[in-house]
Amino acid sequence: MFVTAASFKKTFRRDWRDWITFVLFAGPNLLLFVIFTYYPLIRNFLLSFQEYNPIIDKGEWVGFNNYVDILIQDTQMTRIMQNTLVFTVSVVALILVLGLLTALLLNQKLRFRNGVRSMLFSPAVLAGSAVAVIWLYIFDYRFGLFFQVLKYFGINSPKWLLDPQWAMISLIIVYVWKNLGYATVIYIAGLQAIPADLYEAARVDGAGAWQRFRNVTLPGLSPVTFFLGVTSVLNSFQSFEIINVLTRGGPVNATNVLVYRLYEQGFTEIQNYGRASVVATLLFVIMFILTLIQLRAIERRVSYA
Amino acid sequence: MKTITRRNLLKGIGIGAGAAALAACAAPTAMPPAKPAEPAKPADAKPAAPAVVNNPGSAVTIVHWGFSGGNLEKREKELATKFNDSQKDVKVDIQVQGSYEETANKLTASLAAKQAPDIVLLSDVWWFKFARAKALLALNDAVAGEKGIDANDFVPSLWNEGLVKGAQHWIPFARSTPLFYYNKTMFKEAGIDKVPDTWQGLVDLAPKLVKKDGDNIKVSLFSHPDGASYIAWLFQCVAWQFGGGYSDAKLTKYELLNPDTIRAGQFYADSVNKGKWAVLSKDPQKDFISGLTATTIMSTGSLGGVVTDAKFDVGTAFLPMEKQFGCCTGGSGLAIPVTTPKEKVQAAMKYIAYATGNDGGAFWAQNSGYMPVRKSTADTQNYKDFFAKNPQFKTAVDQLPKTRPQDAARNYVPGGDNIIGKGLERIIVGKENVEAVWKDITAQLEKEGEPVKKDIAALLG
Numbered sequence: 001m002f003v004t005a006a007s008f009k010k011t012f013r014r015d016w017r018d019w020i021t022f023v024l025f026a027g028p029n030l031l032l033f034v035i036f037t038y039y040p041l042i043r044n045f046l047l048s049f050q051e052y053n054p055i056i057d058k059g060e061w062v063g064f065n066n067y068v069d070i071l072i073q074d075t076q077m078t079r080i081m082q083n084t085l086v087f088t089v090s091v092v093a094l095i096l097v098l099g100l101l102t103a104l105l106l107n108q109k110l111r112f113r114n115g116v117r118s119m120l121f122s123p124a125v126l127a128g129s130a131v132a133v134i135w136l137y138i139f140d141y142r143f144g145l146f147f148q149v150l151k152y153f154g155i156n157s158p159k160w161l162l163d164p165q166w167a168m169i170s171l172i173i174v175y176v177w178k179n180l181g182y183a184t185v186i187y188i189a190g191l192q193a194i195p196a197d198l199y200e201a202a203r204v205d206g207a208g209a210w211q212r213f214r215n216v217t218l219p220g221l222s223p224v225t226f227f228l229g230v231t232s233v234l235n236s237f238q239s240f241e242i243i244n245v246l247t248r249g250g251p252v253n254a255t256n257v258l259v260y261r262l263y264e265q266g267f268t269e270i271q272n273y274g275r276a277s278v279v280a281t282l283l284f285v286i287m288f289i290l291t292l293i294q295l296r297a298i299e300r301r302v303s304y305a
Numbered sequence: 306m307k308t309i310t311r312r313n314l315l316k317g318i319g320i321g322a323g324a325a326a327l328a329a330c331a332a333p334t335a336m337p338p339a340k341p342a343e344p345a346k347p348a349d350a351k352p353a354a355p356a357v358v359n360n361p362g363s364a365v366t367i368v369h370w371g372f373s374g375g376n377l378e379k380r381e382k383e384l385a386t387k388f389n390d391s392q393k394d395v396k397v398d399i400q401v402q403g404s405y406e407e408t409a410n411k412l413t414a415s416l417a418a419k420q421a422p423d424i425v426l427l428s429d430v431w432w433f434k435f436a437r438a439k440a441l442l443a444l445n446d447a448v449a450g451e452k453g454i455d456a457n458d459f460v461p462s463l464w465n466e467g468l469v470k471g472a473q474h475w476i477p478f479a480r481s482t483p484l485f486y487y488n489k490t491m492f493k494e495a496g497i498d499k500v501p502d503t504w505q506g507l508v509d510l511a512p513k514l515v516k517k518d519g520d521n522i523k524v525s526l527f528s529h530p531d532g533a534s535y536i537a538w539l540f541q542c543v544a545w546q547f548g549g550g551y552s553d554a555k556l557t558k559y560e561l562l563n564p565d566t567i568r569a570g571q572f573y574a575d576s577v578n579k580g581k582w583a584v585l586s587k588d589p590q591k592d593f594i595s596g597l598t599a600t601t602i603m604s605t606g607s608l609g610g611v612v613t614d615a616k617f618d619v620g621t622a623f624l625p626m627e628k629q630f631g632c633c634t635g636g637s638g639l640a641i642p643v644t645t646p647k648e649k650v651q652a653a654m655k656y657i658a659y660a661t662g663n664d665g666g667a668f669w670a671q672n673s674g675y676m677p678v679r680k681s682t683a684d685t686q687n688y689k690d691f692f693a694k695n696p697q698f699k700t701a702v703d704q705l706p707k708t709r710p711q712d713a714a715r716n717y718v719p720g721g722d723n724i725i726g727k728g729l730e731r732i733i734v735g736k737e738n739v740e741a742v743w744k745d746i747t748a749q750l751e752k753e754g755e756p757v758k759k760d761i762a763a764l765l766g
Binding site (some may be wrong): 009041047053054055056057075136140141142143156157162163164250252253264267268269271272301 | 378409410413414416417428431434435438439440519520521523526531585586587596719720721722723727730731734735745751
């Protein structure tokens, strides 16, 4: 690629105009990204190698010390990774399956359908911490709503948030309840986008209800499922407010997940920004890899037909 | 039958919302007729205006980050209003930032942004972090200054806790101690006329006070907070009562593996798992107020709210003993960040003098439950009358001389409260071996405490 001075000038002049247009259109947006996303990302990465005192805004480079602290010496880390995995897999699976089932149900011509749809969707627009405060009452094992209902059936209420065995289940219930409506609405939209003639053709070919679902509905919904899968996984990794209000990661770290560990290390009285940044970096890497896998491996099976 | 269409539904929602909005508008207009006799004094509406005009720009406004939520926020704002009305030079503006933790985190950010408040409320486990980073002003000159305060009038143990190299950095304000609360009505109904002064005496009351529904405890004898709610603060006293503790003052020796601290840990675990007379609760204060527990130990700072909210007779007593009596101080104090300009420091001191003094301080202590921090306050007639009417508050003040400052492991090790609290959860909820847990916790405290050890020795008495 050899460029003469003259041709360079010419190219540059044309490019110069293109550049102006580009900067005018993309610039403001890009600037926001740089300030609020890329800069913090890089700063966070640098912080993870520092012993940083936020009060005087001074850091000391300490190499991989923080990584050793979090990844090797922290005896609770295995537990936290397990919790994160259990939480993410459970809520994503439940949201996708239950979301699809409710969408199928609400796609029928039922009475009060729209009312039910709005009711189901409403938790999704509520603030997580407000929702969690209400659930604190529902879960109280001595006078809460669940206690009353179980008592009616003669069942002893578990101690929900205070029992390490049940605390994670409680969190999953609240998270799924809150986010189910969103998945349902997206699925309903997906269902309505499947051309009716496909079903007709399937019927003419003698396909039963299950076969129609298996061969028309499911493939037709695959783009929606893919979208919901990616966003649900990413969202579940960031679910903080519900945990902070309901359990604060306890009891005995039973509900401590990565994002809560980040908060604990950085913003409780531990106030260790370096270690918090390690957790943040870890979270970023995991989410990045998962998204890559989803984009590369799973998207191939999605039919956009 | 009419079916619900999308339009109908939206219409319905719209009507509902409209009605709500109308109701909101209607409320204030509905009020005045109740008080019809006051149109004759329009001049009353702005009495403050001339005063402000007479002294243009003379009032210094002090931004004060204070308590958040409930009784304490309400009372602190009333305190500031009383102060603002009492003089014209200084105007205090209380701003609510959240819990102790949230306030401290926002202070961190605000210091970097040079937007820090003029006065900030910092808790026992937070203030030293800022003092150590030289982010708090040494107040000796301001204390001695023209608008200052008489240091000798403060309860010495409380005052001395805020000294860094002999200079005051953290003035006692909302200082508390743990206090034993009991439901007097419940005690009376069970025929108990004497409040036990030992743990064994308390345990013996279990058959009379614990109410069960099958295996479930409906009403417990005692309620522990969970690890997230300062259980390590309260357990510290129990460890002392058993003869153990967390650490010495200089972090040279940790006391968790002291057989007595192990015994205390086992006692806590057994109270829930074996004797089943205590429960672990998300909110012991709520439990107590709603009659779900007969007794509990909470901060004196909860007393004001508890007495107001409880529908039964609230009793208070000294903490139960075991080998000995043990009770620590706690709560929060007021500090002035280094970013506060000089001319505002004296104004801030004027407020601090008022808020801790015999007038404002008494109002604050009586309505919150925090300790009167000045020696002279409890001797005023106002206070004697108050004690006569509210004996529960007197217990707390009587207990104060028997208290001592907390172990450094909880107060000064970064995350110390959290580390010990999680250990207690492992013991009580996780049912792990006490000694093994304390061993693990000691190792964590040693590691986290190492960087602050030198500063503690150099800075704190």
